[in-house]
Amino acid sequence: MPVILLTTEIHAPIRIVFDLSRSVDLHKISTQQTNETAIRGVTTGCMELNDSVTWKAKHFGIYQKLTSKITSMDKPNSFIDEMEKGIFKSFRHYHGFQENNSKTIMTDTFDYKSPLGVLGKLADKLLIEKYMTKLLTTRNQVIKEFAESDKWRSVLTTNYG
Template sequence: MARFEVTTAIAALPRRVFDLCLEVEVHTASMADSGEKAIGGVTSGRMKLDDTVTWQARHFGLHWRMTSVISACDPPGYFVDEQVTGPFKRWHHAHHFEPDGNGGTVMRDIIDFAAPLGPFGALAERTVLNWYMPRLIRSRNDHVRIAAESAR
């Protein structure tokens, strides 16, 4: 299993950033390079506790589907999304939002994941996923930061 954290400073209030991170349209726009879209469950608007969404995207030239659930939510401090079905053996993504003391937000993503297929999955984690996944989350967070700061 792999774990990584990404911290992003955003010049917007935590509630604004929290809300944007739960918006399906913000998520799909942030993942435009992979053609990600919501195809089941909540497909538009803001997700909330116990909502599920099925995402479809293209990574490494292959089409993937993942259904996730908002399994914990305490606005505007944090929420968790977890894979219900999909390509990972485990996917647990905790989103934390803390005031920075200057009217902004420190957004911290903590992701625990495991690839399937035993030793082959462990090899994929070490050789590809451990650099690809943090890069993907940083790109998503840049999109969220721009969206949150532009609406101030």
């Protein structure tokens, strides 16, 4: 079972980074290359505990749907989203946040199982793990870009003053 671990250092307050990570609107921006659209559940704003969203996106030239749900949340330190329906056999995405002086350390642990047994394992090695790492890294860079500038104000409506 592949596990992708990413750490991103962001020079912004933990609350802003945490909220950007839960933002459906920012997720849409960070995944423009796959045409991701929220079609059911929470389709705008920040997701909360037990919220779910169904995404429609184009991966590997094929439109797919994936539904994930926030199954755990400890504001502003962590949350977990897990797949309810989709192309994977399963996935669990842990999002961790730790404030250190004037920066936030954001940690992603993306734990997934591909379908199709041995063929799925082969696809992981050849394609999927690299593809998912790039997708998550790109998303984290967009979170960083928005958090470290005033761009976050365009997607978050909460007053942080």
